[in-house]
Amino acid sequence: MLKKYTYLICLIMPIIILLGWTFSLSSAQKDGTEIVLVVKGYDPRDLLSGHYLLLTPDWQATDCGQFAEGQCPKQDFLKIYKYYIPEEKAELLEQILQNSKEVTAALVFATNKREGYVIRDLRLNNMPWQQWLEANHHEQNRKK
Amino acid sequence: MNLEKKLADWQKQKFLTPKAAEKILSYERHKKANEFSYIMLGLGSFFIGVGLIALIAANWENISAGIKLGSAGLLLVLCACGIYICHLKGKTLLQEILLLLYALLILATIGLVAQIFQLQPEGLKAFVFWSLLCIPLLPLSSAQPLSWVWIPTFLISVCEQLGRQTWYQSWQNYISDNFAAGEGLFVLFLLTLIYAAIPQRLKGQAWYKSLQTWLIIGISMIAIYLDVFQGYYDAAAEEAGLSSAGIFALMLIALAAINHWQKQSQQTALLMAVLLLFSFLLQQNERYSLINELLSFIMTLSLLAVVLFYAYRLAKPRLINLAAGLIALRVLLGYFELFGTLSLTGWGFILSGFAIFISWGIWKKIASLSPIDKEEKTNA
Secondary structure: OOOHHHHHHHHHHHHHHHHHHHHHHHHHHHHOEEEEEEEEEOOOOOOEEOOEEEEEEOOOOOOHHHOHHHOOOHHHOOOOEEEEOOHHHHHHHHHHHHHOOOOOEEEEEEEEOOOEEEEEEEEEOOEEHHHHHHHHHHHHHHHO | OOHHHHHHHHHHOOOOOHHHHHHHHHHHHHHHHHHHHHHHHHHHHHHHHHHHHHHHHHOHHHOOHHHHHHHHHHHHHHHHHHHHHHHHHOOHHHHHHHHHHHHHHHHHHHHHHHHHOOOOOOOOHHHHHHHHHHHHHHHHOOOOHHHHHHHHHHHHHHHHHHOOOHHHHHHHHHHHOOOOOHHHHHHHHHHHHHHHHOOHHHOOOHHHHHHHHHHHHHHHHHHHHHHHHOOOOOOOOOOOOHHHHHHHHHHHHHHHHHHHHOOOOOHHHHHHHHHHHHHHHHHHOOOOOHHHHHHHHHHHHHHHHHHHHHHHHOOOHHHHHHHHHHHHHHHHHHHHHHHOOHHHHHHHHHHHHHHHHHHHHHHHHHHHHOHHHHHHHHHO
16 A cells, blocks of 8 residues: 555656656747748648648758758758648648648748657748638738 | 245255244344445445545646646555555455555556656657556465456556667567567566566465466467467578577576476466467468468467366366367367368268267376376375
């Protein structure tokens, strides 16, 4: 039979670790140095996988000057990124990325030594995707 | 027959006085009324719970990340408080249910954090993290379900994550090279070593019993794999798995030594020795050749014989019946494999009957020499 305090410590330990992990991710996302990686749809015909957009880095369009020594560290990044999008906006965003050549998508990372590269945002034409969608969607509606 | 009729019958037989019968009846009616209120309370809570989940799901996109994380944290804290109160009040069943719910909530929170911070999935990494977080919960549980789920989740996810490392891939190739089920045997060996090294005072714990169950499942799975698929034969192999055999032999010696040091039976060491020996032998011959069919047949019977021997020594009649039943089943399959036709199988059965009688005679002779039997006879 475990003692009361040992029992309590065992019980709350997962909560403490989860809390620490969340704060660590949150601070890494806020404080890290910003890196912008231009991305395109992994499969142009089908960008969606459930609620996720499948994106792949476009190294030719990415500014390698933002990295140390001016070289793109391709090995530090994944070949496919999954970006969570709410269901109601996912299809619209997929259509926009598929059909419009004027829209450039970029994943913004925050980087620090502890957490590595943490995704901060998805930007469309240098705007957070929610803002871009709101602005352009409203414009489209007005034109109609 | 309902309770009233039973009670009337027992009164007629003079097993019960009318007063006692009345008391039993009133107790049972009261219990039924309580059951009804539990069902109604349970149903009500279930509908409220499902409704709340539906409401949250419908508005999920509109809830901010902070509120989502805060709610997950609050649920975890409430669940932990519930477990602690149940522990203090000695409500074991509710405590176990809440512990399972708590473990599930931890997994859900990992998923939520991963979604909010757009963490990229890396195979079963989330399950490794979950397993590590749940380690402190294992000693809190007095029932097996949590550890029963934890053990395979931990093993599978850790092996999957290790399989992504090049050094581990080289190790996999080395240990499985010309040694049937080499990696499985290695993992099983590690488990048996841990199992053997656990101190006596911790052996009553639920997780220890789950480990025991999973060891039996693991040994059975490898035995079935070797019996049915008989490894893989590589005619060009030069070393014939000798280096892996050396490592396994050292592990077997370590296992036997720990068992001896802990003053426990050599059952696991014997089972592992049988598996090792036959795995090595099966690898030397062509798959599904007559010699391998015979080897796999003898292997399964030897494993079951070890189980039967220890079941008898530990006086576990259910295990004795199970092992004997499995032996009979394997013998039957062996006959079909070996003889093919019905008439030959018939002759085979008759011969086996005599073989079983002879084995029984030998068994009785051995059993009469065992210290347990001698003690029982002296007591009688």
